[in-house]
Structure formats: C-alpha cells, structure tokens
Amino acid sequence: MAMKKVLFLCGSPRRKQSASLCTAKYLARFLDFDYEFLDVAKAKLSTDPGEAEPAFLKIVEKMQTADAVVWTFGAWLLFVSVQMQYLLDKLFEQGYDFSGKVAAAVMTSVRVHDDFILDRVRFVSEQLGFGYAGDVSAVGNPFFGYVEDEEMTEDSCRILAGQLNRALTDGYVPARYYPPVERRFLSSTHRGPGFAVDDQPASKTGDKTILVLTGNRVSEDAANASIIESIQRYSRNSVEVIELQDRHVGPCVGCYLCDFNGDGVCVLKDEYEAIKQRLHQADGIVYVGTCASGMVDCHLKAFLDRGWGIAHRPTLKGKYGFVIATGGGPLEAEAGWYLQFVLNKFGTRCIAALTQSAADGPAFAASVRRTVEDLDRALDEKWQIADRFGIRGTNWTFRDLAATSGASLRADYGFYKEHRMFDAPSPGGLNALMRLLFKSRKLERRLVVVNRERVARAREQRLAAHLQHGRLGQGKEIPS
Numbered sequence: 001m002a003m004k005k006v007l008f009l010c011g012s013p014r015r016k017q018s019a020s021l022c023t024a025k026y027l028a029r030f031l032d033f034d035y036e037f038l039d040v041a042k043a044k045l046s047t048d049p050g051e052a053e054p055a056f057l058k059i060v061e062k063m064q065t066a067d068a069v070v071w072t073f074g075a076w077l078l079f080v081s082v083q084m085q086y087l088l089d090k091l092f093e094q095g096y097d098f099s100g101k102v103a104a105a106v107m108t109s110v111r112v113h114d115d116f117i118l119d120r121v122r123f124v125s126e127q128l129g130f131g132y133a134g135d136v137s138a139v140g141n142p143f144f145g146y147v148e149d150e151e152m153t154e155d156s157c158r159i160l161a162g163q164l165n166r167a168l169t170d171g172y173v174p175a176r177y178y179p180p181v182e183r184r185f186l187s188s189t190h191r192g193p194g195f196a197v198d199d200q201p202a203s204k205t206g207d208k209t210i211l212v213l214t215g216n217r218v219s220e221d222a223a224n225a226s227i228i229e230s231i232q233r234y235s236r237n238s239v240e241v242i243e244l245q246d247r248h249v250g251p252c253v254g255c256y257l258c259d260f261n262g263d264g265v266c267v268l269k270d271e272y273e274a275i276k277q278r279l280h281q282a283d284g285i286v287y288v289g290t291c292a293s294g295m296v297d298c299h300l301k302a303f304l305d306r307g308w309g310i311a312h313r314p315t316l317k318g319k320y321g322f323v324i325a326t327g328g329g330p331l332e333a334e335a336g337w338y339l340q341f342v343l344n345k346f347g348t349r350c351i352a353a354l355t356q357s358a359a360d361g362p363a364f365a366a367s368v369r370r371t372v373e374d375l376d377r378a379l380d381e382k383w384q385i386a387d388r389f390g391i392r393g394t395n396w397t398f399r400d401l402a403a404t405s406g407a408s409l410r411a412d413y414g415f416y417k418e419h420r421m422f423d424a425p426s427p428g429g430l431n432a433l434m435r436l437l438f439k440s441r442k443l444e445r446r447l448v449v450v451n452r453e454r455v456a457r458a459r460e461q462r463l464a465a466h467l468q469h470g471r472l473g474q475g476k477e478i479p480s
C-alpha cells in the first residue's frame with residue numbers, strides 16, 4: 001500500500017521569512033507520514049479563475065495525490081493572502097472536490113480576528129469537500145519570521161500533528177460543521193442581478209467627492225453596474241469610480257516596509273499609491289465587492305491587502321462611506337461585515353453594510369438609494385458614530401503591537417498618541433524603555449539578531465528533549 005502523504009500548501013509570499021512556514025515545519029517533525037511543502041505564492045497563479053495553467057494543475061495534482069492538506073499562511077487582512085485566494089478561486093470555479101480527504105490549517109497572525117479567519121478557512125475547506133481536522137493559530141512576529149508564545153505554539157503543533165496522524169492511520173474524516181452552499185455563490189464569476197435605476201436624479205448641488213472602488217470590471221457585473229449608477233444618480237456630490245480589475249495593483253508581498261518606513265508608503269511600483277492618494281482626497285468612500293471563495297473578489301482584496309500601511313495609522317479619518325457585497329447569496333453577510341471592518345479600520349466611518357440578497361430587487365434598489373442619500377447627509381452634517389467593540393478592540397491590538405514592537409512601528413505609536421487612541425491601558429514600563437533603546441537603528445538591528453538566535457536556540461533545545469523521549473514523527477520531507 002502506498003504511503004499516505006501530507007501536503008502543506010504555503011500561501012505566504014514571504015518565503016524563508018514566513019512565520020507560518022516556520023511553524024508548519026515544526027509541526028511536520030511530529031508527523032508519522034511523509035510530507036511536502038508547496039509554495040503557492042511562488043507559483044504566481046493568474047487571476048483568471050477559469051484558467052487551468054500548468055502551475056495550477058501541478059498544485060491540483062499534488063492535492064489529489066495527498067491524503068491531507070494543511071493550509072499554511074499568515075493572516076492577510078482577515079483571510080488568506082490573495083495569492084492563496086487565486087488558488088481557491090480556481091478550485092471553486094473549475095469544480096474541484098476533495099471529498100474523503102482531510103484538511104487542517106497553520107496560521108500565524110497578530111491575532112486580529114484570527115478566529116474569524118480560521119472559521120472562513122474551515123468553511124472553504126468543507127465547501128471543497130475536505131473534512132476539517134483542526135488548526136493552529138500562532139502569533140507570528142511580523143518582522144522576523146518566527147512565532148511568539150513559543151511553547152504554547154509548539155504544543156498546539158504537536159496536538160494537531162497527533163490528530164492528523166490518528167486520522168490518517170484510521171482513515172477518519174471529520175464530520176462537516178457547515179452545510180454545503182451552492183457552488184455558484186462561491187464562484188468568482190457568479191454575479192448578482194442588475195436592477196432598474198430610474199427614480200428622479202438628485203441635483204448636483206454638493207461640493208464633495210465620493211470615490212467608489214469596485215473589484216470587478218463594471219461592464220461585466222450587472223449588480224455592481226446598477227449600484228454605481230444609483231450612486232451617480234442619487235448623490236448630490238460628484239462620483240468617481242475605480243474598477244480595480246483594470247488597474248495595475250499587484251498582491252502585497254509582506255515586506256512590511258510600509259511599517260519600517262514611517263510614512264506608510266508601499267515600495268511596490270504600480271498604481272496602488274496613486275489610488276491611495278485618491279482615497280485621501282475623497283470625502284466619501286464606497287467599496288463594492290463581489291463574493292468569491294467565501295471572501296470578496298481578488299481584485300478588491302488585493303487592493304485592501306496593500307492598505308496594510310493604512311491599517312496601522314488609520315489616516316482615512318474624518319471620511320464617511322458604506323459598503324455593499326453582491327453575488328454571494330448567503331455569503332454576502334460575511335463579506336459585507338468584512339468590508340465594513342476594513343473601511344472602519346482604515347479610519348473611515350462606515351454608515352451601512354448592504355447585501356444584495358438580503359432583500360428583493362425593488363427593496364434593495366430603495367436601500368441603495370437611501371444609503372446614498374444618507375452618505376450625502378453624513379458628509380454635510382459630520383455624523384458622529386462611535387467605534388463598535390470590534391474596531392475598538394482591533395485598535396487596541398494595533399496600539400499594543402505598536403507599543404511592544406516600538407522598533408518598527410515608531411511612526412504608528414506617534415499617530416495613535418496624537419489621535420488619542422490610547423483609551424485603555426497600554427503595555428508601558430519595559431516597553432517605554434524599549435522604545436527609547438529602539439531610537440537607534442543599529443541597536444535595533446543588533447537586538448533583533450540576538451532575539452532571533454535566542455528563539456532558535458531555545459526551540460532546538462526543546463526539540464532535542466522530545467527526540468530523547470522518542471516522540472518525534474516517523475515522516476520524512478519529500479522534496480518539492
């Protein structure tokens with residue numbers, strides 16, 4: 001009988017610096033079955049969900065011959081990296097099913113909605129037919145590619161490896177948690193229906209600008225086209241539309257230079273910075289996202305990922321906006337929540353999150369119109385809207401991250417202080433000292449190296465202890 005195999009699908013574009021890969025490699029040491037690491041980000045899959053290029057087929061073939069796959073990734077704006085999303089889009093669009101196989105996940109993050117992200121990954125795994133064995137959620141150091149909370153993470157890895165070992169030995173496939181959803185709602189080519197936009201147009205008396213960002217090309221998305229027509233027709237202000245599919249905005253590569261360089265500017269040379277500038281110039285911001293693979297379309301997602309520099313210093317403050325999710329039936333509620341979260345996180349006050357399927361055609365058309373009129377009002381009257389806990393909690397997390405990683409995030413620390421976002425106790429004491437020390441780049445670099453070496457040494461010692469007790473797995477790495 002052929003030996004069973006575990007395939008790690010690695011979605012981080014950070015290659016050797018990837019904290020999730022480092023964590024997965026640790027987990028693999030406890031597997032009793034052979035395992036392989038496959039770099040999905042490096043495969044550079046196309047954004048066309050219908051294209052079955054050789055790199056994609058190679059990944060599929062490896063998935064089909066594996067008995068378990070482990071999604072291995074850093075949290076990328078509340079989901080997997082967009083490079084991994086290209087794979088999911090193709091798997092859903094091209095009708096793949098992996099029933100009878102087991103999936104698990106190893107995710108590193110800074111713990112901003114890690115539960116939400118892993119839940120989405122479980123959901124998409126089950127929609128692809130996998131039984132979901134469980135996951136590891138670890139805090140990855142965003143800068144140096146190792147995980148914090150070392151021992152706890154190591155235990156989680158050993159536990160998950162043990163579960164995979166037992167599942168593969170017994171041929172056990174965990175039961176579903178989520179009922180199957182119609183495939184078309186997961187497909188990135190399924191679009192919502194258009195609707196009539198024929199009420200009296202507003203007279204253009206406003207002096208503000210509303211910027212609408214949509215992932216898909218509007219001419220190919222009837223729902224988004226009607227929404228945009230509504231905004232143009234019913235707003236008193238001028239409306240600018242950016243169709244991201246036709247703009248050159250590539251995936252975030254996770255270099256964190258937007259954090260290191262205090263100005264938050266992205267170093268990739270494409271149209272991202274120019275569009276970001278338009279966002280800063282606009283008064284109102286609207287995201288229109290089409291659902292795909294249990295998330296929003298990869299064009300909008302790629303752009304939002306690139307906004308990591310804004311997430312740390314929510315400079316789109318003082319603006320108002322709303323979000324709409326289309327084309328996903330029952331999945332729109334989650335996508336709408338996601339878009340609302342991101343809009344808020346970037347500093348803009350979100351006055352509404354709409355989903356197309358939540359209402360019938362005319363009711364939805366009326367809701368869009370009302371919301372457009374509300375946005376005009378919010379802009380004129382400068383509505384005061386309190387942060388909900390989700391966004392407050394996230395601001396605290398970032399605030400604490402800024403305080404504990406004072407080194408790299410010194411600019412953000414300044415931003416948060418200036419905008420009085422420290423409305424809960426922040427880790428102080430030692431961190432205040434750290435921040436002083438980290439004023440020197442040279443010292444910063446030295447401390448980073450020392451810390452990295454310390455972490456690696458401690459981990460090797462713990463691994464050696466396990467080896468002594470003979471508790472490492474029997475599996476070997478298969479070269480990719």
Ligand SMILES: Cc1cc2nc3c(=O)[nH]c(=O)nc-3n(C[C@H](O)[C@H](O)[C@H](O)COP(=O)(O)O)c2cc1C
Pocket residue numbers: 012013014017018019020021073074075076077078079108109110111112113114139140141142143145252254255256305306308
């Ligand atoms: C564009 C981008 C988006 C991110 N989004 C999140 C997030 O939503 N939640 C979170 O907790 N961490 C987030 N992070 C932090 C990373 O997930 C974290 O640093 C992780 O350890 C990276 O894993 P990797 O090194 O394997 O890529 C994000 C990082 C980047 C660059």
